[in-house]
Amino acid sequence: MQLTNVSRREFMKQVAAGSAGILMLEPFLRIRESFAAALASVPRRPESASDFVQLREQYSLAPDVIYFNHGSIGTIPKPVQKAHEQYLRVCESNPWLYMWGGEWEAPREKVRSKAAAVLHCQPDEVAITHNTTEAFNLLAQGLPIGAGDEVLFSSINHPGASICWFHHSQKLGYTVRQFDFPVARAAELTEDELLDLYDRQISPRTRVLVFPYLDNMIGVRHPIHRLARLAKARGVRYVAVDAAQIVGMLPVSVGDSAVDVLATSPHKWLQAPKGLGLLYVRKAVQPDIHPMWVTWGQNRWKGTARIFEDYGTRNMPELLALGDAIAFNLRIAAEKREARLRHLWQFFRQRVTAHPKLEWRSPQHWPISASLYAVEVKGHKSTDVARLLFEKEGFVMRPFATKELNTLRITPNVFSTEEEMERFFVAIERYF
Numbered sequence: 001m002q003l004t005n006v007s008r009r010e011f012m013k014q015v016a017a018g019s020a021g022i023l024m025l026e027p028f029l030r031i032r033e034s035f036a037a038a039l040a041s042v043p044r045r046p047e048s049a050s051d052f053v054q055l056r057e058q059y060s061l062a063p064d065v066i067y068f069n070h071g072s073i074g075t076i077p078k079p080v081q082k083a084h085e086q087y088l089r090v091c092e093s094n095p096w097l098y099m100w101g102g103e104w105e106a107p108r109e110k111v112r113s114k115a116a117a118v119l120h121c122q123p124d125e126v127a128i129t130h131n132t133t134e135a136f137n138l139l140a141q142g143l144p145i146g147a148g149d150e151v152l153f154s155s156i157n158h159p160g161a162s163i164c165w166f167h168h169s170q171k172l173g174y175t176v177r178q179f180d181f182p183v184a185r186a187a188e189l190t191e192d193e194l195l196d197l198y199d200r201q202i203s204p205r206t207r208v209l210v211f212p213y214l215d216n217m218i219g220v221r222h223p224i225h226r227l228a229r230l231a232k233a234r235g236v237r238y239v240a241v242d243a244a245q246i247v248g249m250l251p252v253s254v255g256d257s258a259v260d261v262l263a264t265s266p267h268k269w270l271q272a273p274k275g276l277g278l279l280y281v282r283k284a285v286q287p288d289i290h291p292m293w294v295t296w297g298q299n300r301w302k303g304t305a306r307i308f309e310d311y312g313t314r315n316m317p318e319l320l321a322l323g324d325a326i327a328f329n330l331r332i333a334a335e336k337r338e339a340r341l342r343h344l345w346q347f348f349r350q351r352v353t354a355h356p357k358l359e360w361r362s363p364q365h366w367p368i369s370a371s372l373y374a375v376e377v378k379g380h381k382s383t384d385v386a387r388l389l390f391e392k393e394g395f396v397m398r399p400f401a402t403k404e405l406n407t408l409r410i411t412p413n414v415f416s417t418e419e420e421m422e423r424f425f426v427a428i429e430r431y432f
Ligand SMILES: Cc1ncc(COP(=O)(O)O)c(C=O)c1O
Pocket: 071, 072, 131, 132, 133, 134, 158, 160, 161, 212, 214, 215, 216, 242, 244, 245, 265
C-alpha cells in the first residue's frame, strides 16, 4: 500500500478549515483498512489440523524453532506487525504532526474499549501502562496503607508484583508477609485446597492480598472470583491480581468479580508490541490510589483509570498496534482457543505422566491449570536440558532452577502442534 503523507499546503488548508485532525488520521485509517482485510483470512473457529497450520502461517516464527515459550514473550501476528511497521513509518515521516495532539483521543479510546472488552470491564476502568511491574509499583507506593497494615502474597508471586512492596514498605511503614506456596505438592492441589491455603494465611491485619491469576513457574490458575470473595469476607480491603500470564490465553472477566486491581502485559498472550501494559482499577477504588506519574493537565482524568497513566510522550504506533493485536486475539473464538489449549495440555500431560524419565510438576485439573506447565527431566539440570534441546532441536522453553524446582516450563499457543510435542519426547529419548 502506498502511504501518502499529508502535504504542508493541504494541511494548512485543513487547519484553516478546522479539520486538520481528520486529514492527519487519514494514513492511519488506510492502514487499518488493510489490516481488517488481512484479519478476515484468519480462521475464526479453528478446529481442524489445516486450520492450525493456517494460523501458524500468520506468524513470523522461524521454521526451525519449536516455540514453547509464549509465557516469556509472545510473537506478534504478521498482520499486526505489518500495521505496526506502517504506523511507525507514517509517524517518523513527521513526528511533530503525527505523534501529538487531540486527534489521538478517539483512536486511543478505541484501544481502551477493546482492552475493556478483553477484560470484561468498563473502558474508564482501564489504564494503558507500560507493563505489569509498573502497575504493582503504582499500588505499592499509592495505596492508603501504613503502619499496622499487612500486604500478603505467596512465594509464587512474580518478583515484578512482589519486590516493590518490600521497597515501599520501608518508607510507608506497612509490613509485607510472603508465605511458602506448596510448590512440591502442586500436582495434587485442588481448587478447594488452594482457597483454604489463602484462607489460612489471611490475618486480621491483612489489608492487601496479591496473587497471580496464573503464576509463571508451575502454572496454578487461581479461581479469582472465589478467592477475591473469600478475601473480602475475611476483611481484606484491596485484592490485586497479577494477570500477566493469562490475558489473551484464556477468558478473563474481572468486571463482575470482587477484584479491585488487575494488571497484565499484552506482549505475552495478547501478542502485542512490547512496552505497553493494561491495568484494571475498579471504579470505587480509583479515588483511593495516589497516581505514580504526576504531570500537567492530569486532573481532567480524575474519576477514571486514566489518572494512573504516564502523560509524558508515549509510543503511538505501539498503542495503535495493541488495538490490532487485541482485534486479532478476539477474532479467534474464545471457546475454540480454550478447547485447543486444553487438548494440548491433556496430550502433553498424559505423555509426561506415563514417561519414566519425566515428572509432571503442575496441577492435574484443568480448571486450576492452563497453557503453562512444568516438567522435570529426572536426574538432569533444567538449565542444561533447555540449552541442549535448543541447540540440537530448536526448542524454546524456560528452565527454572530454584530450591524447589528443576523444571522446564512449557507454554504452547493454539497453533502449537502435537507433532511438535512428539518431537520433545523423541528428543528426551535421544539425549537423556
Ligand atoms: C506472572 C508474571 N507477573 C509479572 C511479570 C512481569 O511482567 P513485565 O516484565 O511485563 O512487567 C511476568 C513476566 O514474566 C509474569 O510472568
